[in-house]
Amino acid sequence: MADWFSNLELLSKIYWLTAIIGSLVFTVVMIMAFTGGDADDIDADIEAGFQFISFKNLVGFFTIFGWSGIACIDAGLSTPLTIIVSTICGLLMMVIMATLFYFISKLTDSGTLNYKNAIDAVGEVYLTIGADRSKMGKVSVSVQGTMRELDALTDALTPLKTGTIIKVVDVTSNGILIVDQTRKPIEPSIAQPEPLLSGNTQKKISN
Numbered sequence: 001m002a003d004w005f006s007n008l009e010l011l012s013k014i015y016w017l018t019a020i021i022g023s024l025v026f027t028v029v030m031i032m033a034f035t036g037g038d039a040d041d042i043d044a045d046i047e048a049g050f051q052f053i054s055f056k057n058l059v060g061f062f063t064i065f066g067w068s069g070i071a072c073i074d075a076g077l078s079t080p081l082t083i084i085v086s087t088i089c090g091l092l093m094m095v096i097m098a099t100l101f102y103f104i105s106k107l108t109d110s111g112t113l114n115y116k117n118a119i120d121a122v123g124e125v126y127l128t129i130g131a132d133r134s135k136m137g138k139v140s141v142s143v144q145g146t147m148r149e150l151d152a153l154t155d156a157l158t159p160l161k162t163g164t165i166i167k168v169v170d171v172t173s174n175g176i177l178i179v180d181q182t183r184k185p186i187e188p189s190i191a192q193p194e195p196l197l198s199g200n201t202q203k204k205i206s207n
Contacts, residue, residue: 011069011073011079011082012070012073014069015065015066015069015070015073015086016066016070017066018062018063018065018066018069019063019065019066019067019069019070020066021062022059022062022063022064022065022066023063023066023067025059025063026059026060026063029055029056029059053094054098054101056097056101057093057094057097057098058094060090060093060094060096060097061090061091061093061094062090063093064086064089064090064092064093065086065087065089065090065093066086068085068086068089068090069082069083069085069086072085072086113143113144113148114144115143115150115171115175115177116171117143117144118141118143118150118168118171118177119168119169119170119171120167120168120169121141121142121143121167121168122141122165122166122167122168122182123139123140123141123142123165123166123167123168123179124139124140124141124163124164124165124166125137125138125139125140125152125160125161125162125163125164125166125179126138126139126140126149126162127162128159128160128161128162129152129153129154129159129160129179130153130154130159131154131156131157131158131159132154132155132156132157133153133154133155135159136151136152136153136176137151137152137153137160138150138151138152139152139166139168139177139179141166141168141177150175150176150177151175151176151177152166152168152176152177152178152179153172153176153177153178153179154166154178154179154180154181155178155180156180156181160179160181164181165181165182166179166180166181166182167179167180167181167182
C-alpha cells in the first residue's frame with residue numbers, strides 16, 4: 001500500500017488524500033445529521049435557510065472533488081481539465097448538500113413547538129415561580145395538543161407556588177412563558193330537583 005502511494009504522481013496523491021479524508025469525515029457528518037446528532041455545532045449552522053457555505057457542504061465538496069479528480073486522472077485527462085472538472089463536480093455537490101439540508105430543516109421546523117400558541121392557555125405551576133420575575137419556575141400547560149412542562153416567569157408581586165392555577169399572558173423572545181394566577185374554569189353544576197312536599201307536610205310548615 002505504501003509503495004503504491006509513493007509511486008503516484010503529486011496530483012494523484014493530493015486527490016487520493018482529499019478523497020479518503022473527505023469520505024471519512026463525510027460519513028461521520030451524515031451519520032450525525034440523520035441519527036439525531038447535531039453536526040451544526042461544528043460550524044454554527046443553526047439557522048433555517050439555504051446555507052451554501054457550511055462545514056457539511058465543504059466536506060461534500062472535497063469528497064466529490066477528490067473522487068472526481070481520481071476518475072479524471074484514470075481517464076487520462078490533462079491536469080488543467082482534471083482540476084476544472086473536479087472543481088465543478090465539488091460545487092455541484094455543495095448545491096445538492098445545501099438543498100438537501102434546507103428541506104430537512106424545513107421539515108424539522110414544521111414539527112417544532114411554537115411558544116406563541118401557549119398564550120391564553122390555562123395550566124398549573126409545576127415548580128414555584130418567584131415574584132416579579134425574580135426566579136424562574138415551570139408550569140404544566142397544554143400547547144399544540146400536548147401537555148408540556150415549560151419555563152415560566154410572572155409579574156405577580158407574590159410567588160406562584162406549586163399547584164397554583166395560571167394563565168399564560170405572554171411569551172418572551174427566547175420562549176419563556178409569562179404567566180399570571182387565575183381560577184380554574186368553573187364546571188357547570190347539575191341542578192338537583194327539590195323533592196315535592198306532601199299536603200300534610202305543607203300544612204305543618206304553614207302552621
